[in-house]
Amino acid sequence: MDPIATAQYGMLAASRRFEASATRVVQMGVEGAEVDLPGEIVEQITAKHEFSANAAVIRTSQDMVGDLLDILA
Numbered sequence: 001m002d003p004i005a006t007a008q009y010g011m012l013a014a015s016r017r018f019e020a021s022a023t024r025v026v027q028m029g030v031e032g033a034e035v036d037l038p039g040e041i042v043e044q045i046t047a048k049h050e051f052s053a054n055a056a057v058i059r060t061s062q063d064m065v066g067d068l069l070d071i072l073a
Helices: 003-029 037-072
Strands: none
Touching: 003 037
16 A cells, blocks of 8 residues: 555545535625535634645655665665
């Protein structure tokens, strides 16, 4: 299993989740649209943390590969 590929997919999913929430928030200006603003704020914060966690997985994976190469050299 490739942790970098998995984390990249997680980052893509988090980006899409954030974008979908932002689109729903924009619809607040449309008459008759019911948007749960507190729920959307929580959704966006969750997506932000999800993205950051996946970025940390990529950094850690790269650090581990670098350390392994240093050991083998």
